[in-house]
Amino acid sequence: MSVVLRGISKSYGQVKAIEGIDLEVKAGEVVGLLGDNGAGKSTLMKVLAGAVTPDKGVIEVDGETCSFSSSLDARDAGIAMLYQDLALFDDMPVVHNIFLGREITNRFGFLKYGEMRKRAQEIVNSFSVRPFDVRTPSGHLSGGQRQVSALARTTAFGSRYIILDEPTSALSPSARDEVLSVVRELADKGIGIVMVSHDLGHVRKVCDRVAILHLGGMAGVRDMATTSQDEIISLIVQGHA
Amino acid sequence: MALVQDDGSAKAARQRQALETPSWRGNLPPLFGPTKVPLAAPAVMLVIIALLMAVTTPNFFSAGNMRAISLDASLIMLLGIGMTAVITARGIDLSIGAILTLSSVAFAAALKDFGLPLWVAILVGFATGGLCGLVNGLLITRLRMPDFIVTLSTELVFRGLALVYAGGGVFFGFPEVITWLGRGRLLGIPMPLIIALTLIVVAHCIFAYHKIGARLHAVGGNPVAARRLGISVLNYRVGVYVFMGLIAALGGIILTGRLDAVVASGAVTILLNTVAAVIVGGTNLFGGRGSIIGTLLGAWLLATITNAVVMLGFEAFWQHVAAGAVILITIGLYSRSNSRSEE
Numbered sequence: 001m002s003v004v005l006r007g008i009s010k011s012y013g014q015v016k017a018i019e020g021i022d023l024e025v026k027a028g029e030v031v032g033l034l035g036d037n038g039a040g041k042s043t044l045m046k047v048l049a050g051a052v053t054p055d056k057g058v059i060e061v062d063g064e065t066c067s068f069s070s071s072l073d074a075r076d077a078g079i080a081m082l083y084q085d086l087a088l089f090d091d092m093p094v095v096h097n098i099f100l101g102r103e104i105t106n107r108f109g110f111l112k113y114g115e116m117r118k119r120a121q122e123i124v125n126s127f128s129v130r131p132f133d134v135r136t137p138s139g140h141l142s143g144g145q146r147q148v149s150a151l152a153r154t155t156a157f158g159s160r161y162i163i164l165d166e167p168t169s170a171l172s173p174s175a176r177d178e179v180l181s182v183v184r185e186l187a188d189k190g191i192g193i194v195m196v197s198h199d200l201g202h203v204r205k206v207c208d209r210v211a212i213l214h215l216g217g218m219a220g221v222r223d224m225a226t227t228s229q230d231e232i233i234s235l236i237v238q239g240h241a
Numbered sequence: 242m243a244l245v246q247d248d249g250s251a252k253a254a255r256q257r258q259a260l261e262t263p264s265w266r267g268n269l270p271p272l273f274g275p276t277k278v279p280l281a282a283p284a285v286m287l288v289i290i291a292l293l294m295a296v297t298t299p300n301f302f303s304a305g306n307m308r309a310i311s312l313d314a315s316l317i318m319l320l321g322i323g324m325t326a327v328i329t330a331r332g333i334d335l336s337i338g339a340i341l342t343l344s345s346v347a348f349a350a351a352l353k354d355f356g357l358p359l360w361v362a363i364l365v366g367f368a369t370g371g372l373c374g375l376v377n378g379l380l381i382t383r384l385r386m387p388d389f390i391v392t393l394s395t396e397l398v399f400r401g402l403a404l405v406y407a408g409g410g411v412f413f414g415f416p417e418v419i420t421w422l423g424r425g426r427l428l429g430i431p432m433p434l435i436i437a438l439t440l441i442v443v444a445h446c447i448f449a450y451h452k453i454g455a456r457l458h459a460v461g462g463n464p465v466a467a468r469r470l471g472i473s474v475l476n477y478r479v480g481v482y483v484f485m486g487l488i489a490a491l492g493g494i495i496l497t498g499r500l501d502a503v504v505a506s507g508a509v510t511i512l513l514n515t516v517a518a519v520i521v522g523g524t525n526l527f528g529g530r531g532s533i534i535g536t537l538l539g540a541w542l543l544a545t546i547t548n549a550v551v552m553l554g555f556e557a558f559w560q561h562v563a564a565g566a567v568i569l570i571t572i573g574l575y576s577r578s579n580s581r582s583e584e
């Protein structure tokens with residue numbers, strides 16, 4: 001079980017944002033995606049999430065070749081991207097946030113609120129953040145709890161691969177730790193995760209492997225257990241070790 | 242591999258356990274809808290005014306006066322249902338007075354000038370209202386023009402069309418069914434009130450407990466996020482204007498029955514009253530948060546004030562001053578309670 005990117009290229013006019021990228025993400029692992037500003041991380045992730053159509057290359061999900069014409073296609077294939085702004089509905093309860101677009105209803109379309117609330121609470125409770133009631137408007141939650149709500153939405157939608165674009169950038173230190181442990185928990189449940197980050201410390205804490213982009217090309221993929229901080233840094237900066 | 246220990250993991254586990262086994266009430270949807278709306282403000286204002294009137298003018302609570310209030314309230318309420326949907330979806334419709342008038346003129350013309358059967362004329366009225374709404378919705382979504390500007394312009398266009406056709410003339414002498422809808426009673430209750438309250442109940446159930454209602458809030462609250470979730474924001478944005486148009490047409494038929502007359506220059510104050518009722522009822526002018534029950538309270542509040550001013554023996558001109566003051570006080574009440582809860 002894995003998603004494989006093969007020979008992905010994408011240009012914006014004269015700018016080759018990414019070129020010939022190969023990357024594999026297996027179920028149950030966390031892959032850190034590193035690289036300097038403008039290296040092409042976001043572009044690559046948008047391709048994987050169906051938000052950008054590549055000029056060249058293929059995407060295989062669990063052995064099947066897919067072509068995404070929108071992020072909805074990617075979602076149906078089990079791939080979801082968590083945007084940095086999280087895209088929550090702050091005035092609405094977490095339970096609505098989790099199920100919007102895929103509500104549990106009776107056959108007349110009325111919400112089965114009790115059932116949605118129960119499932120939402122179970123999903124949220126399975127993460128080790130400070131417990132909170134899913135009937136709370138998401139705007140009232142802490143940063144870490146908001147992140148968990150957004151993650152709960154992707155799990156409720158049955159995503160098996162989740163892309164996180166800098167999930168820890170706007171959080172307090174304790175919320176950061178909460179989110180990182182949640183990322184790890186998701187992977188332990190068998191979900192494959194790509195995490196874009198600029199923070200080597202965070203990457204060291206949760207990632208099994210790291211992929212480093214340099215000027216739109218793949219500078220290298222390393223196992224976290226066998227690589228060193230210096231090697232990663234020189235891959236980021238020079239594109240080779 | 243847990244990176245953080247739960248602070249007091251036993252305590253957290255107990256909390257989770259409690260959250261997973263709520264009381265029976267925890268399984269009921271929020272009574273007033275998915276978003277919190279300050280309903281207390283209009284409710285308190287209503288009680289204050291009622292008490293004031295009880296002390297000064299006992300006549301205020303006579304059946305006759307209550308019916309008079311309810312006739313005004315029900316028209317505002319009715320249009321308020323549509324307007325609540327529009328505003329919650331992050332829009333605004335300034336053309337409702339003109340839609341109401343144009344669809345009344347179309348209905349009256351079909352009946353009187355073209356001699357069509359009543360049910361066909363009613364259909365013509367609704368079709369006109371719905372079409373006006375569709376025009377608004379399409380201009381806003383397809384040409385990406387601001388709601389405010391589109392509906393401000395179509396107010397003039399729709400009103401103009403009504404005037405072009407009807408000029409200064411008056412249609413009158415409508416069938417009994419129509420006047421019964423506008424001024425008749427069932428078990429002593431005015432028909433317009435029965436119609437408005439029925440629609441309030443239906444609309445509230447959709448708004449608060451149906452997936453359409455939930456998505457409507459989402460579209461108004463965060464359109465970008467709604468689109469990412471596969472919700473058709475465009476359909477919802479067009480849909481609320483068509484719905485508003487149909488509601489305005491219904492309002493037109495009821496008003497026609499009440500006055501037994503249609504003039505192309507009528508229904509000019511209805512817009513401000515409707516928007517005021519919706520806002521006083523706690524619906525957020527910038528979308529995403531709304532309440533049909535709030536609109537019910539707001540409509541009743543505005544109709545009550547207008548009536549109270551007259552009952553207290555002031556000149557009718559004071560109605561506007563009083564209505565404006567009450568709107569300010571109510572909004573003031575809940576912006577204060579809001580800012581307190583945000584501390």
Ligand SMILES: Nc1ncnc2c1ncn2[C@@H]1O[C@H](COP(=O)(O)OP(=O)(O)OP(=O)(O)O)[C@@H](O)[C@H]1O
Pocket residue numbers: 012015016017035036037038039040041042043044
């Ligand atoms: N929509 C676009 N139109 C034109 N050029 C683009 C577009 N999106 C990205 N680019 C270009 O593609 C290159 C890669 O950008 P990308 O956003 O993928 O980098 P990144 O690694 O995510 O950077 P950062 O760390 O700053 O987020 C950059 O040179 C950028 O200017």
Ligand SMILES: [Mg+2]
Pocket residue numbers: 041042043
């Ligand atoms: Mg980026």
